[in-house]
Amino acid sequence: MSRARFALSTLAGPWLLLPALGIEIATFLVRGMPWRGEGMWTVDWFAISLYLVGPLAAGAAAVDASRLSRPGNLHLVVGVPRSWRVYARAAAWSAIPLMVLHLVTIVVALLVGDVRQPGAGWLMMSVAAVVQCFAILWFVALGSAIGRFVNPLLAGLAGAAAGYVLNYLVSDALDGEPRFRLLALGAATVTLVGRGYNPGYLVGQLAVLGITSALFVVVAMRVRSGVRLPSAAGAVAAAISVVMIAFAPAVLPDDRRIADPRPPGHCLGEGPEICFYYEHRRYAELIEPRIRTLTDAALEKGYPAFVPERIMEVSHGYRPDPAEARPLWLPSQVYEEGRYTLEDAAYDLLLPAHCEFLNGPALTPEGYDEVFFSLLGTWLEIAGAKLVDAPVEHRTLTPAEVSRALDGLAACEVRK
Amino acid sequence: MNAGRLVLRDLTKAYGNAFTLGPLSLTLTEGVTCLVGPNGAGKSTLFRVAAKVDRPTSGSITVENGAGSATLGYLPQEPLLPPSATCEDFLYHVAWLHRVPRRQRKDAVSSALAAVGLTDRRATRIRKLSGGMRRRLGIAHAIVHDPAIVLLDEPTVGLDPVQRVSLRKTIDTVSRNRVVLVSTHLVEDIRGLADRVIILNNGGVVYDGDISTLEKRAAPGAPGDTDLERAIASLMGETS
16 A cells, blocks of 8 residues: 555556547547447557657656656666666556556456457467557657666656657558567557457567567666666677667568457348347347348349348458358448448448459449449339439349349449 | 765866866775865765766776675766655655665665664655755665765755754764765865865865874864864965
8 A cells, every 4th residue: 555655656657557548448439339239340449549658658657767866866766776667667557556447448348349259269369359458558768768878858758758659660550561660559449350360460569669668677776976877788788779660561461460260140030141240239129120121122023133142241351252141241331330230231231342443453344333323223122212412323223133233233334 | 884985096087178087096984084175176076086986087986885885876966856756756766767676675674764863754755854854865776775885966056044954963873984085165064074074176186094183184264264264264374
């Protein structure tokens, strides 16, 4: 109790818990909590909060290290055995509460999302969460190393600025090229179903973050004519850290995420059977009735070509063979707003997303828009809805025309 | 505990071309040694080097001891005592820094508080202490790990006469079985505390001995009301 009381009365770091709690709660609540249900997305989503928490932690740790190093206190740093202990203690009081808060936030989010069978696996999700905690530790250690050599005001600014800049320089925020980056922690804003973690990448991050954090904390100081400078060993430790961070991409894996080709396994009904990923089972109540409205109307009005035998949710690692199932991609408004219209459903089921012309620089074939929007308008019309804001003129197709057009799109051709 | 010895061998500390302390060769033994000198004589520099806060330019400074602890305690001229912490929590922290074993920390803190007469203030926040109490707490933080050598840099500065008397008693208590080096400007401190006096001027030792011998060095025309004052003034080169 005495230690906690002393830390709270002398250090800035522990008080960072309060703004960090606000940041974690804001991260939790924004955009309709779209990560709910997906284990990997949940873990990676909360890396977003570290874009603020990291620099703040570095700044607070720098202030604490600087205050410990002031002239009237310096004798309790350089005049005691293993002087790094005093910095390590201060850093621990900054880092550990933030790490615990971050882990608790992720655990609460997993519980709120009712995550039960995460495709990425519990072990790798746990490792990814620990990597984020190590990143917090790394920011604190970086701030501590900076702070011990400058005055408190400058230390706070320099620590926070260094944390902020490195957050971008050593992460994938500015450059999406596959390459190992120490602070690539996720910060995912879209679904990650169909992806898994690359164990080598995460272990590499753990190792580099852990080693460089330790090196930052043990950077020893010497005083030369009143000026605080790193000792020779401290300078070597800092240099080793920089070299490790700079050269880690040369030896560690490039991709943090790997494709998971697992098909969806949560299947409902028949004629058509609709399969969702287990992580997205909560969206079935929203999506299945819309699709059933469309397929029932198509069968009733004599347009069986619209109705596939099976509809399979697609993911980053899985796309069904067009001959066997119609792909279904859940748009972002499903996750963020819980909104899915008949038009959304028809559009998603008709879109020939497997075709090269929708995925590359090639132009769409002549007449594609007319055929596509005619199909869309026809399906909505027979289901009692109306296509609004179509970009091209379209017309109601006969069942035979629908069948011919759909066969054409399956082969990535336009058949009128 | 046996008192140790603080041994300086050809010690120098240079700050560019502006100032050089030493070379000094001294051996400090049990009891209170008062270090006297004008501003800029090198007193605080010597303390910082002795406390390992600053490195000597050349020479060495070592703590020697026959038995027991050979550690060193240091009260800087303007210590930063954390104002929001309680006396007890602060001393626990310092004891931890000096690697006092966990089981002995409570006794170490109690002993240090008792030695400086602050036992009844153990739970008081430091910002609520008077100036004299803060000085005493500063001494407590310098002895909480039971060091053989204690360095006190101008501990009585800024205190009123009553507080100075009280603090001298505290230092006297602390000096039992220890080497205590006290820097001061005040003649009354020297007379009340010193077993030995060292006078520094321009970075060099101009006197090293006891008070009675020092008093005999008083120049007749030197400023001061007593032989001790006149002697110190004479040795500092301030003869009128």
